[in-house]
Amino acid sequence: MKTQNINTPAIELNTSTWLNSDRPIKLNELIGRVVVLHTFQMLCPGCVLHGLPQAIKVRNSFSEADVVVLGLHTVFEHHSVMGKEALQVFLHEYNIHFPVGIDQAAAGSDIPLTMQAYGLRGTPSIILIDRKGQVRLNYFGVIDDMLLGAHIGQLMAE
Amino acid sequence: MKTQNINTPAIELNTSTWLNSDRPIKLNELIGRVVVLHTFQMLCPGCVLHGLPQAIKVRNSFSEADVVVLGLHTVFEHHSVMGKEALQVFLHEYNIHFPVGIDQAAAGSDIPLTMQAYGLRGTPSIILIDRKGQVRLNYFGVIDDMLLGAHIGQLMAE
Amino acid sequence: MKTQNINTPAIELNTSTWLNSDRPIKLNELIGRVVVLHTFQMLCPGCVLHGLPQAIKVRNSFSEADVVVLGLHTVFEHHSVMGKEALQVFLHEYNIHFPVGIDQAAAGSDIPLTMQAYGLRGTPSIILIDRKGQVRLNYFGVIDDMLLGAHIGQLMAE
Amino acid sequence: MKTQNINTPAIELNTSTWLNSDRPIKLNELIGRVVVLHTFQMLCPGCVLHGLPQAIKVRNSFSEADVVVLGLHTVFEHHSVMGKEALQVFLHEYNIHFPVGIDQAAAGSDIPLTMQAYGLRGTPSIILIDRKGQVRLNYFGVIDDMLLGAHIGQLMAE
Numbered sequence: 010m011k012t013q014n015i016n017t018p019a020i021e022l023n024t025s026t027w028l029n030s031d032r033p034i035k036l037n038e039l040i041g042r043v044v045v046l047h048t049f050q051m052l053c054p055g056c057v058l059h060g061l062p063q064a065i066k067v068r069n070s071f072s073e074a075d076v077v078v079l080g081l082h083t084v085f086e087h088h089s090v091m092g093k094e095a096l097q098v099f100l101h102e103y104n105i106h107f108p109v110g111i112d113q114a115a116a117g118s119d120i121p122l123t124m125q126a127y128g129l130r131g132t133p134s135i136i137l138i139d140r141k142g143q144v145r146l147n148y149f150g151v152i153d154d155m156l157l158g159a160h161i162g163q164l165m166a167e
Numbered sequence: 168m169k170t171q172n173i174n175t176p177a178i179e180l181n182t183s184t185w186l187n188s189d190r191p192i193k194l195n196e197l198i199g200r201v202v203v204l205h206t207f208q209m210l211c212p213g214c215v216l217h218g219l220p221q222a223i224k225v226r227n228s229f230s231e232a233d234v235v236v237l238g239l240h241t242v243f244e245h246h247s248v249m250g251k252e253a254l255q256v257f258l259h260e261y262n263i264h265f266p267v268g269i270d271q272a273a274a275g276s277d278i279p280l281t282m283q284a285y286g287l288r289g290t291p292s293i294i295l296i297d298r299k300g301q302v303r304l305n306y307f308g309v310i311d312d313m314l315l316g317a318h319i320g321q322l323m324a325e
Numbered sequence: 326m327k328t329q330n331i332n333t334p335a336i337e338l339n340t341s342t343w344l345n346s347d348r349p350i351k352l353n354e355l356i357g358r359v360v361v362l363h364t365f366q367m368l369c370p371g372c373v374l375h376g377l378p379q380a381i382k383v384r385n386s387f388s389e390a391d392v393v394v395l396g397l398h399t400v401f402e403h404h405s406v407m408g409k410e411a412l413q414v415f416l417h418e419y420n421i422h423f424p425v426g427i428d429q430a431a432a433g434s435d436i437p438l439t440m441q442a443y444g445l446r447g448t449p450s451i452i453l454i455d456r457k458g459q460v461r462l463n464y465f466g467v468i469d470d471m472l473l474g475a476h477i478g479q480l481m482a483e
Numbered sequence: 484m485k486t487q488n489i490n491t492p493a494i495e496l497n498t499s500t501w502l503n504s505d506r507p508i509k510l511n512e513l514i515g516r517v518v519v520l521h522t523f524q525m526l527c528p529g530c531v532l533h534g535l536p537q538a539i540k541v542r543n544s545f546s547e548a549d550v551v552v553l554g555l556h557t558v559f560e561h562h563s564v565m566g567k568e569a570l571q572v573f574l575h576e577y578n579i580h581f582p583v584g585i586d587q588a589a590a591g592s593d594i595p596l597t598m599q600a601y602g603l604r605g606t607p608s609i610i611l612i613d614r615k616g617q618v619r620l621n622y623f624g625v626i627d628d629m630l631l632g633a634h635i636g637q638l639m640a641e
Contacts, residue, residue, distance in 0.1 A: 052253075052260050057215060063629075070629055087256045095210075095248035102210050155537075155544055158629035162636025221471075228471055313379075313386055313474035320478025368569075368576050373531060403572045411526075411564035418526050 013127045015147060019044075019138045022081065023122040024110035026093065028100055034108050036142065039077050043164045044138035048081040048112075048124070051091050051099040053132045059151050060133030061105060066154065067161070068107050075165050080109035083124040083132060088114075139164045171285045173305060177202075177296045180239065181280040182268035184251065186258055192266050194300065197235050201322045202296035206239040206270075206282070209249050209257040211290045217309050218291030219263060224312065225319065226265050233323050238267035241282040241290060246272075297322045329443045331463060335360075335454045338397065339438040340426035342409065344416055350424050352458065355393050359480045360454035364397040364428075364440070367407050367415040369448045375467050376449030377421060382470065383477070384423050391481050396425035399440040399448060404430075455480045487601045489621060493518075493612045496555065497596040498584035500567065502574055508582050510616065513551050517638045518612035522555040522586075522598070525565050525573040527606045533625050534607030535579065540628065541635070542581050549639050554583035557598040557606060562588075613638045 013020050019036050027033050036044065047064040049056035061080075068078040084091045093111060100109060112121035127136065130149040137146035137160055146160055171178050177194050185191050194202065205222040207214035219238075226236040242249045251269060258267060270279035285294065288307040295304035295318055304318055329336050335352050343349050352360065363380040365372035377396075384394040400407045409427060416425060428437035443452065446465040453462035453476055462476055487494050493510050501507055510518065521538040523530035535554075542552040558565045567585060574583060586595035601610065604623040611620035611634055620634055 052256055054261055066627075066629055070627070070633070090248075090250075090253035090256050092248075095253065098210055098245045098248050103212055153540075153544070154627070154629040155540055155632035158632025159544070159636035159639070162633035162638075163640040164636075165633070166637040166640035224469075224471055228469070228475070311382075311386070312469070312471040313382055316471035316474025317386070317478035317481070320475035320480075321482040322478075323475070324479040324482035368572055370577055406564075406566075406569035406572050408564075411569065414526055414561045414564050419528055 011126060013144055013147070016143055016145065018142050019136075019144045020123075020126045022046075022079075022110055023113040023126065024081070025113050026111050028093075028097060028109045028111070029106055030108035034079060034110060036138065039138075040142045041140050042075060042077050043140060043161060044077045044079060044136075045161065046079045046081060046136040046138065048083045048127075048129060048132055048134045048136070050082065050084055050086075050132045051096055052087060055151060056133040057103075060135070061103065063152075063154060063157065064107070065105065067157070070158075071161065071165075076161060078107045080105065080107060081112055081123060082109060083112040083121055083129060083134075085120045085124060085131075088119070137161070137164060139167060169284060171302055171305065174301055174303065176300050177294075177302045178281075178284045180204075180237075180268055181271040181284070182239070183271050184269050186251075186255060186267045186269070187264055188266035192237060192268060194296065197296075198300045199298050200233060200235050201298060201319060202235045202237060202294075203319065204237045204239060204294040204296065206241045206285075206287055206290055206292045206294070208240065208242055208244075208290045209254055210245060213309060214291040215261075218293070219261065221310075221312060221315065222265070223263065225315070228316075229319065229323070234319060236265040238263065238265060239270055239281060240267060241270040241279055241287060241292075243278045243282060243289075246277070295319070295322060297325060327442060329460055329463065332459055332461065334458050335452075335460045336439075336442045338362075338395075338426055339429040339442065340397070341429050342427050344409075344413060344425045344427070345422055346424035350395060350426060352454065355454075356458045357456050358391060358393050359456060359477060360393045360395060360452075361477065362395045362397060362452040362454065364399045364443075364445055364448055364450045364452070366398065366400055366402075366448045367412055368403060371467060372449040373419075376451070377419065379468075379470060379473065380423070381421065383473070386474075387477065387481075392477060394423040396421065396423060397428055397439060398425060399428040399437055399445060399450075401436045401440060401447075404435070453477070453480060455483060485600060487618055487621070490617055490619065492616050493610075493618045494597075494600045496520075496553075496584055497587040497600065498555070499587050500585050502567075502571060502583045502585070503580055504582035508553060508584060510612065513612075514616045515614050516549060516551050517614060517635060518551045518553060518610075519635065520553045520555060520610040520612065522557045522601075522603055522606055522608045522610070524556065524558055524560075524606045525570055526561060529625060530607040531577075534609070535577065537626075537628060537631065538581070539579065541631070544632075545635065545639075550635060552581045554579065554581060555586055555597060556583060557586040557595055557603060557608075559594045559598060559605075562593070611635070611638060614641060
């Protein structure tokens, strides 16, 4: 399996389905725009209290022409209670309207395939992809709004 | 069915099971202490972002000898994704250690039985029961910490 | 000089003047009500960022018939820039409308007289006086809204 | 008097003195770096509660090699209680260590000279100057951390 490095082209997301989108999202179709990819689990407090409100703020702060916001549900524990139906309710209740992919389950591992490919250490993680399609940030945990804004601003200006 | 009024004895909770307790909690065994009952749904944003952190703060702010904190999971929508197993994961992930009862499902209604009896309008709702076992507050929505503290302080002093 | 102890009658405030009041405030005229006395300095960050907003919340949360909120400007450093005129501007800009006394300067000491009498360790400090006129809490630093509310609620119920 | 427009070279600051700096700051000596200029009054609540904490966060978030943070004390009311000595105490108490200029008083006007030249509408206002010395943002009021970060990030990337 390929592993994602910083400053190299983003590996395509491997998902079983997408919510809030009528068709699968392909990263290679987003070349030219900055992509902010929030990976989360719906029962992860750090995601619910910080990461997802921040993702919503990113969505509301920048033009869709410049910045794409995507969610990725990377369930690596308690799989039975964080399935697609539960996630749909969660997105509805929390008013999350940007596209959210469900990371593809792996045979023989609790860790889904995109999470493995990107070497994510847990949730929430945030991945920034520049206009050329290269991964520029892969951050595990809570990042301050000002710093995240600065990263996005830099990528927008390139 | 009896309906709970203010300043009358609290109707006993009707639950299918209790989590974080090795035996069912009975209100009539808590006479002599103030009871703070937080009713919630695990996928309700107002509960997760405000009500439950406040309930945890109540638990950490007062002695168990004076104040009992109980949760009640009053699921009235999306029942299939907020069952007992999901709630167990939720309580574990959010570090909620006080007892939480699961409100008893009603035949022919989405609204569980204790929620019906107490006339709850939604989640979160907070119910305060005085040392004599009488309901003194039945509040739907978000209540400020200072005001909730004042209510609890008054009941503690009686 | 008398020194204030807990659970004893409150020593009368010794002030040079009062702002937001057309006459001097006397504690012995407030018997029957709970008194919340916030002591502060206008250039103390903990007072401006926490103590005074909390005092305003106390004022807005309880009836004036039950709870009196008073401020006391206890300047013990930088006296030349925290005089009466500066304090007037400060109260105006921060929309503080409850009465604020100016603690009486002491001959030969930077610490004003009421601050000395009450043994205050710094600012902000909060003093709670019960309906009988006895000091029940003398707290230096930041106190959580819920705990302060509980203290006030207990004194209201007595 | 020249008036500052957006996307034109920044007019030099006209100050009576600088605090937290052993010599006057000249904008034309900062060419090559991004300048974040916070204008404030020490008794303005929006400045104390939002603008200045944000300026401190900017200072702590970016390298001094890339981003210069300056304060400008633009007193346009209550001049007698916001003089140099009061400002020195304020900066000390609030742990503000970046350079702060005092805007030059104007003959016959309450509004100081730099405030006039930049057409500032009040406090807090934030002015962003790019690496070439051109004003790129002149914002009155409260700006969100994420948006300010994005502006700074864009200017850093240029």
